[in-house]
Amino acid sequence: xxxxxxxxxxxxxxxxxxxxxxxxxxxxxxxxxxxxxxxxxxxxxxxxxxxxxxxxxxxxxxxxxxxxxxxxxxxxxxxxxxxxxxxxxxxxxxxxxxxxxxxxxxxxxxxxxxxxxxxxxxxxxxxxxxxxxxxxxxxxxxxxxxxxxxxxxxx
Amino acid sequence: xxxxxxxxxxxxxxxxxxxxxxxxxxxxxxxxxxxxxxxxxxxxxxxxxxxxxxxxxxxxxxxxxxxxxxxxxxxxxxxxxxxxxxxxxxxxxxxxxxxxxxxxxxxxxxxxxxxxxxxxxxxxxxxxxxxxxxxxxxxxxxxxxxxxxxxxxxx
DNA sequence: TAATAATAGTCAACATTAGTCAAACAAAAG
DNA sequence: CTTTTGTTTGACTAATGTTGACTATTATTA
Numbered sequence: 001x002x003x004x005x006x007x008x009x010x011x012x013x014x015x016x017x018x019x020x021x022x023x024x025x026x027x028x029x030x031x032x033x034x035x036x037x038x039x040x041x042x043x044x045x046x047x048x049x050x051x052x053x054x055x056x057x058x059x060x061x062x063x064x065x066x067x068x069x070x071x072x073x074x075x076x077x078x079x080x081x082x083x084x085x086x087x088x089x090x091x092x093x094x095x096x097x098x099x100x101x102x103x104x105x106x107x108x109x110x111x112x113x114x115x116x117x118x119x120x121x122x123x124x125x126x127x128x129x130x131x132x133x134x135x136x137x138x139x140x141x142x143x144x145x146x147x148x149x150x151x152x153x154x155x
Numbered sequence: 156x157x158x159x160x161x162x163x164x165x166x167x168x169x170x171x172x173x174x175x176x177x178x179x180x181x182x183x184x185x186x187x188x189x190x191x192x193x194x195x196x197x198x199x200x201x202x203x204x205x206x207x208x209x210x211x212x213x214x215x216x217x218x219x220x221x222x223x224x225x226x227x228x229x230x231x232x233x234x235x236x237x238x239x240x241x242x243x244x245x246x247x248x249x250x251x252x253x254x255x256x257x258x259x260x261x262x263x264x265x266x267x268x269x270x271x272x273x274x275x276x277x278x279x280x281x282x283x284x285x286x287x288x289x290x291x292x293x294x295x296x297x298x299x300x301x302x303x304x305x306x307x308x309x310x
Numbered sequence: 311t312a313a314t315a316a317t318a319g320t321c322a323a324c325a326t327t328a329g330t331c332a333a334a335c336a337a338a339a340g
Numbered sequence: 341c342t343t344t345t346g347t348t349t350g351a352c353t354a355a356t357g358t359t360g361a362c363t364a365t366t367a368t369t370a
Contacts, residue, residue: 005347006347006348007347037348038349039350041348044348061356062355062356064356065356
């Protein structure tokens with residue numbers, strides 16, 4: 001029996017709720033209070049246990065009536081393809097290689113033609129119009145990775 | 156589940172009315188009274204939830220018989236609005252305003268849900284992960300404009 | 311026309327949330 | 341026992357919402 005630290009207990013508590021409903025909406029301070037931890041511990045639990053790789057999406061809002069919402073999503077079958085594509089992107093990618101990635105997605109029917117063109121518009125050299133090539137390639141990489149992470153699940 | 160703060164509730168109330176008619180005309184003090192808030196809170200709701208990015212135009216008049224009128228605008232009816240959207244983006248846009256624009260595109264059926272989420276993934280704060288806020292907002296602006304220009308020719 | 315009443319707008323202070331980051335501490339691995 | 345990895349904590353930051361004093365505009369009345 002593992003899971004004695006408080007982060008594990010909070011994780012278990014939240015996942016128990018998520019067993020019944022698709023999402024939970026909590027107040028950070030309330031939960032922190034409930035388990036007698038500092039509020040920022042809740043952020044730690046989110047970052048380490050409710051990641052997209054595990055099939056969770058976390059959204060939040062600050063200010064009055066603020067919240068943290070955890071949503072459980074269905075991971076798709078081609079997660080393997082996505083992982084390997086992310087691996088090849090790394091921290092920087094040229095427009096040419098970016099095009100290849102998008103074409104790969106299209107060929108694997110992860111996206112349709114319209115969606116592929118949308119992505120290409122987003123990572124286009126002219127669109128990014130960065131100060132230098134390194135910055136351009138770096139942002140292109142981040143955008144592609146963000147999109148790929150999104151494609152892991154159905155929304 | 157959501158909508159704990161009073162601004163959200165007022166927003167919902169007004170949008171419910173706007174679901175049936177193209178516009179609403181309210182008295183600021185009446186609405187403030189109805190929801191037990193100070194009148195200026197209504198201005199706050201207008202400024203944060205009924206912007207042109209959200210697809211609304213707000214007009215008002217002071218003095219006796221004064222009013223605030225909210226009008227829903229339709230992207231498809233008016234090609235110029237895409238231009239004005241690009242204009243409001245300018246060189247920099249926050250995640251919040253970016254979300255408003257994408258939601259607007261979706262509401263006006265310029266993009267479908269999947270495409271909207273794809274765009275949101277591309278302009279997400281975490282995706283961009285820029286060194287500073289200015290850089291983040293700048294790239295978000297370029298990406299959105301690139302996509303909007305693409306959509307203009309596509310459809 | 312001038313004064314007054316009846317509206318709405320602006321702005322800054324304050325309130326209420328959540329996020330970040332790094333240091334201290336603890337547990338696990340080597 | 342030492343090193344590495346994971347956890348806990350709290351000070352500081354950021355975002356969002358609420359309030360009220362003061363201002364601006366328009367209509368009505370004297």
